Amino acid sequence: MDEGESEPVPRTQQLCRYYSQGRHCNFGKRCKFLHVRDDTRSLTGPVPPNLPAPAEDVGYWSPPTNNSRFAPAGALRPCRYFVAGHCSMEDRCRFWHPPQLPLLDDQPVPGNHTRAAPMIQPVSRPSALQEVKLGDMTEDVTKKLRDTEITQLKKRFPKDRLIIQERSDGKFTYYRATVEATDPDWPFDLKEIDIMVSFPENYPQEIFTLDIPLDQDLPAVMSKHVQQASLEWLQAKHATNQLLGKVELLFRPFLRWLDRSLERLFTEGARQLKKDIDLEKAGLQFITYQELQATATERSESASDAADADEDDGNVAESENTEGEKSVQQESPDGDDRQQQEEASHLVENIKISDPRRGTEVKLLGLRLGENTATVAAQQITVCLQCNRCKVTADLTLNGRTPCAAQCDKCNASINAAFRPCMLHHYSDVLGYLDLHNATPADLVLQECELNVGCLSCSQEGPVQNLLYGQTKELNCEHCHSKLSILAESTRFQYIPPRTNKTGSSDVHFKTIRDPAVQKGKPLPEKGTCKHFKQSHRWLRFPCCGRTYPCDVCHDEHQDHPMELATRMLCGYCAKEQPYGNGKPCISCGSMMTRGTRTSHWEGGLGCRNKVKMSKNDRQKYANSNKTVSRKAAGEKK
Structure with a gap:
């Protein structure tokens, strides 16, 4: 060494x-x-x-x-x-x-x-965790892996939770198993779900079939959602294994994924179920784009079959009629076919652009419709817009038919606006959507909006005007004289981001997109103050014009009509609209919108007058404390 x-x-x-x-x-x-x-x-x-x-x-x-x-x-x-x-x-x-x-x-x-x-x-014996390369797969290995998967399935589930069913032709065997959630904090009453699987002959080179039976306590909508999500996971897992060049037994990984994702799948399915129930109560029916496209395809196929049948009839009639009659009989089926195909294509195009959720959403908060009030639709609205460049506000009247172009009075910036109305009902409070360029919405002048109210008794519509925030508008139907009523507490503007296409391009053509000037939960501009009142953190809504201003002086500077006392106000800290109250905190955030009347100082008798609680910096705290008092006066006090 x-x-x-x-x-x-x-x-x-x-x-x-x-x-x-x-x-x-x-x-x-x-x-x-x-x-x-x-x-x-x-x-x-x-x-x-x-x-x-x-x-x-x-x-x-x-x-x-x-x-x-x-x-x-x-x-x-x-x-x-x-x-x-x-x-x-x-x-x-x-x-x-x-x-x-x-x-x-x-x-x-x-x-x-x-x-x-x-x-x-x-x-x-082959292990269930053994990874087999895709090139090493043979018929014997495939059969061994398939038998291993089936054997493990039978061992995993007891006899009372597994049902084996075979088809009459003997090609497929279905295994119906009951899967129970293992989460100790499971929030739903239903803890079990039945699944039905079948393994093909060349499994695991292809995924097994999965089905959620409808003959159980789980609603059909939730069953379809769980089945669709499970199939997507299986297909994605199988595609990943093929890219890696290997073959894997997927049943046990699928059970682990299902156990971890079952709560999320149940929650999403419950939301879809609630949505369908609400639409059913409203008398509406939700149809997916795939179903409509399939319907349009069936219509076009039926139209083509009818055209072929008519063409055969026309060929038979050719030998009996003249040449002029032949041409008429041959042209009519083609014209009907073309017309029906155009209708089907137009239907599909309308479905593609039917989603109106883009731009700025106008929502009426606290909307309450009467018992006989069915729908409310806006024909014309007046919006207070704020210029993105110079922050100057101006009113603009919009209808749902044509867009409007204007210029700012101060900076001459071009402002483009368009309004797409929606229908208000008991389950929707969206008035419509705004498409704006170089401007942001500040307020909706509800008093100058023109609305159409639909009666539930006679299914007729009638106009309504002069609708005020926080006040119930009652009217009678012009046709059946039923009592109708509408109430809206406030308006909220919410910008919806554009959807990006597969190529990465967006649907918005303008780059100057900003958040609305007034957003619930965020402070108002300058926290609601103005140059006249620096301690007033609120905006007042005046019933004479239905607009909001920080004070009465600001109202008189922008309007030429006599002022009426404000009945509602907006908090400068959270933009919550509420009834007017002087010296009271906000009902939402609890902040004082005006300077408090009770302080620790004297303030001429308006503040604190208790000398114990009064500030030591106030000279009134020690006033008359060293004054000489005569013995006679002191004796009288005793």
Whole structure:
């Protein structure tokens, strides 16, 4: 041995009592005792002296990647369930999952140490966790993997939770299993769901079929949603395995994914169910784009069949009529066919652009319609717009037919606006959508809006005007004289981001898109103050014109009509519209919108007048405290 080389540490020393008991050793590889577990020594025999020391102390050694004939010192013993063919813990197992069991024969090793006879013989049955390359798949391997999956399915579910059904032709066998949620904080009353699977002949080269039966307590809408989401996950998983060039048994991973995602799927399905119930109550029906497209295709096919039948009839009639009559009979079917195809294509085009949720949404908060009030539609609205460049506000009247173009009075910036009305009813409070350029909405002048109200009794519509915020507008139907009523508390503007196409381009043609000037939950501009009143953090809504201004002086500067006392106001800290109240905090955020009347100072008698609670900086606190009092007056007080 060279002088520069250090003498190797002998392996015949005493075991580390911490490491051998499965505990953590603070010294790590610097420990002078041997890091070998007792159970490993009993399984593998004496430790060869030439085995390398562990790289770091991690509690146990990781399994070797080579096909060593000896288990490494300090490694965990092989998992007996994995050796038998199946371990339910899989990657989370504390024991070693070898790719193949080492052959522990009685063979001499360096150091005159011998190996004991193997305690566990290797098993040749295929493992469920074994990854098979796509190029190594044969009919025998496919059949073994399919049989393994079916066997594990039968072992996983007890007899009372598994039903096996076979088709009459014997091609497919269906397995109906009951899956229960394992989440201890499961929020729903229904904890079980039945699934029906079938494994094709070439499984796992293709995914198994999955179906959620409808003959259970789960609603049909939620069943379809769970089934669709499960199929999408299976297809994505199978496509990923094909890209990686391997084949995997997907049933157990699918069960784990379903257990983790079942709460989310139930929640989304419940939302869809609530949406369908609300539409049914409103007398509406939701039809998906795929169903409409299929309907249009069926109509076009039926029209083409009818055209072919008419053409055959025309050919029969050709021999009996003149040439002029022939041309008429041959042209009419083609014209009908073309007309029906145009109608079908026009229907599909309308469905593609039928989604109006773009631009700025105008929503009436606190909308309440009377019992006989069916619908409300806006024919014309007046919106207070704010210029994005100079922040000057101006009123603009819009209808749902033509867009409007204007210029700012201060900076001459071009402003374009368009309004797309929607129908208000008991389950929708959206008045319409605004498409704006170089402007943001500040307020909706509801008093100058022209609305049409539909009566539920006679299904007729009538106009309504002079609608005020916070006041119930009552009127009678012009046809059946039924009592109608409308109430709106406030208006909210919400900008909806544009949807991007697959190519990445958006549907918005303007780049200067900003948030609305007045948003609920955010402060007003300058927190509602003005140059006249710096301590007033609110906007007042005056009933004479229905507009909002910070104070009465601002109202008189912008309007030429006599002012009426305000009945409603907007909080300058959260933009919450509420009834007028002087000296009262906001009903939403609790902030004081005006300067408080009760302070710690005298303020001429309007503030605090209790000398105990009064501020020491106020001279009224100690006023008349040192005044001389006569004995007669002092005696009278006593």
